[in-house]
Amino acid sequence: MQQTFTTTALATILGGLCISSAIAQSSLPDPAATDPQKLGWMQGFPPAPDKLVQFANGSSYQFPRTRWSFSHSRELGPTANVWHGAGHAAVLPQALQSLDDLRFKDGKNTEIRWADMLANTYTDSVLAMHKGKVIYEKYFGISKPYLPHIAMSVTKSFVGTLAAMLAAEGKINPADPVTKYIPELKDSAYADATVRQVMDMTIGVQYSENYADPKAEIWDYARAGGLLPTAPGYSGPKNFYDFLTKLKKEGEHDQAFAYKTVNAEVLAWIVRRASGQSLSDLMSERLWQKLGTENDAYFAVDSLGTEQGGGGLNLTLRDMARFGEMMRNGGQFNGQQIIPQEVVADIRKGGDPAKFAQAGYKTLPGYSYRNMWWVGHNAHQTFEARGIHGQRIYIDPVAEMVIVKFSSHPVAANGASDPVTYRAFQALANHLMK
């Protein structure tokens, strides 16, 4: 299957990550044929050579091996644990519905079933909640309820939430210069930036997130953090901090939203300095232990043990649902106020849609970005955490609905699946509000 995929030139394997510029949904590989269970990755002792998924040769970031590796980050590199706590898991009440036949129009005005939408977007697992009850929960391929999946940039929303919590406590002042917390950034692009600009990603920094460009700095970042293997004799930065301090300014701050993962790493650094805790310890103490999570989460870490705040969080679907449900409920869950209501309100308020519009996201009209969350500014007041290859926390306060979804879409950019997933989520919201 991989060969078919490669030879049809649907996507380019670049620096290990599957990328594509403009891919038509119809020309993607048959999702059923990429089922990791059927393909037998890492089965046997040892697995057959053509069934191996390894970090060192870059194969762990190649589709369709990603359909296995996105649920096995821990086996591929060093990680830091986010302890689930000593208490009992918070029960997620169930009121299951059969949604597979829910029908809606996709981006091309063709009727599509909910179940087909899941398959076509390479869904690994999905859970929907309505009014606090689980109405739908499915695991595909090698996914399991207890197996953490990589959240990619959904990670950023956790970092942004922790930062906003520290801001509410006065431990971070968003109006302060970044260098108040991280003097090491005084000669970098962040020398004259504020924490707020970092939180809302309006930083002018020479750093490209364009997965289609082999020279984009996203690859240098990944190599520095140990997320991709390096060639023999590699002499670049060997950890996240080292990479961040060398970033140069490009343009001006505060002019436009520009989605750049390094901002999340800078914010994670600020969060650590302001709290005096590692990201994993802070997240355990402030969120994971209080949410009544079932399982530990974990972060990929670099050679210094620094968590990848831009995309390295791995967690189970149900625990992500608990977090999403807590956000929907203004910070309340498991019988307690876990984060202040004003923190959730500040996120939902959103950033500046005019600044956001300059980034040109066709699938996100009228959106803004605030505290590392994506805010819809629509009738349903939706707000979201989004990660490449189809990771999602979608919160619809009006429909009292939360959808969490893990995927291993061959295309990194969510623009490839947004046209169908948004329509599906809106259709479900409308169905539930009937």
Added chain:
Amino acid sequence: MQQTFTTTALATILGGLCISSAIAQSSLPDPAATDPQKLGWMQGFPPAPDKLVQFANGSSYQFPRTRWSFSHSRELGPTANVWHGAGHAAVLPQALQSLDDLRFKDGKNTEIRWADMLANTYTDSVLAMHKGKVIYEKYFGISKPYLPHIAMSVTKSFVGTLAAMLAAEGKINPADPVTKYIPELKDSAYADATVRQVMDMTIGVQYSENYADPKAEIWDYARAGGLLPTAPGYSGPKNFYDFLTKLKKEGEHDQAFAYKTVNAEVLAWIVRRASGQSLSDLMSERLWQKLGTENDAYFAVDSLGTEQGGGGLNLTLRDMARFGEMMRNGGQFNGQQIIPQEVVADIRKGGDPAKFAQAGYKTLPGYSYRNMWWVGHNAHQTFEARGIHGQRIYIDPVAEMVIVKFSSHPVAANGASDPVTYRAFQALANHLMK
């Protein structure tokens, strides 16, 4: 402190592991001065250069950094998770006693306090149970109840127990040749060995576990499994299986006990083939989910994702206590028969003390080795799991006592601490039987 330690030539840092041939307890570094909390390993964002503990430069296996790294294996390399299950943790009832002032005679007939014994053996954490209740539980340095610690060769006893369970089910026949399960070993030392010989470590194989010899195969094994960094251009075996298939015979099988970690790796391979499961999945299903553990355990894995069955298990102290208590109770714990009583009986029966005696362990008179457990054949019918640098499950059925202990002793071989720990454990047993 490290400098002092190195320059006093108390031990040699070799291939990353702290070793020593004949060290007098009195000449070891002051344990209090090696407290990892005080030394501040990995504190700060980033930590100061001289406070770093890293895998790539070998520092994570250098004492006194080991006092930190033994509780942070996960942050230093890839791992496979042993899921704790969805149920509630089994309560460990408490009846705490103040044992710190318990006095006994050490190996030199000097009176010593229990608390001093703990400090002098570089204890990271210790828990004692009597008649099913926790009577003593302490965490030192950076240890915490929820933080897994590396178990070193205590791992082998888990592998041996799982193998004995499969044998009881008829999935493994110990009388069978190893090659029935692992044909790949047909040209190795194991070509004419039986599974029983592997389980009891009476294999004639050219492999030295002598930590004092820089050319000992233990170092080649560690490099093959990714447990130690390799030099640029390294061309040796790149995973455990590759290393095992190349081992050559030396002497005859079944003549004498010879403690060689590779036998545990071979047994782990047999266990995977016979069960069709990874070691981590099997251990989760058969032990961790049933014991009512509080936390996930995890294994260090090689580049193929293969667990280090010889020493790579990391687990929390309390969960190790649950396992030990289950063994003391003939396989019963948490309201169920977790492993068959005959499996425990077979372990307690022990191996052949005459074969064991040939290995010349001065601190283990009259002992034998069976199913990867150390059996005392003494009046208290003690049996134990033992790991280098002071890892221990000590079960005394007569005193109805279980002691679990994690340590980061600068000397690998437990002969360095046995004279005092055995006397301490026996003194506690006598105290409890009064």
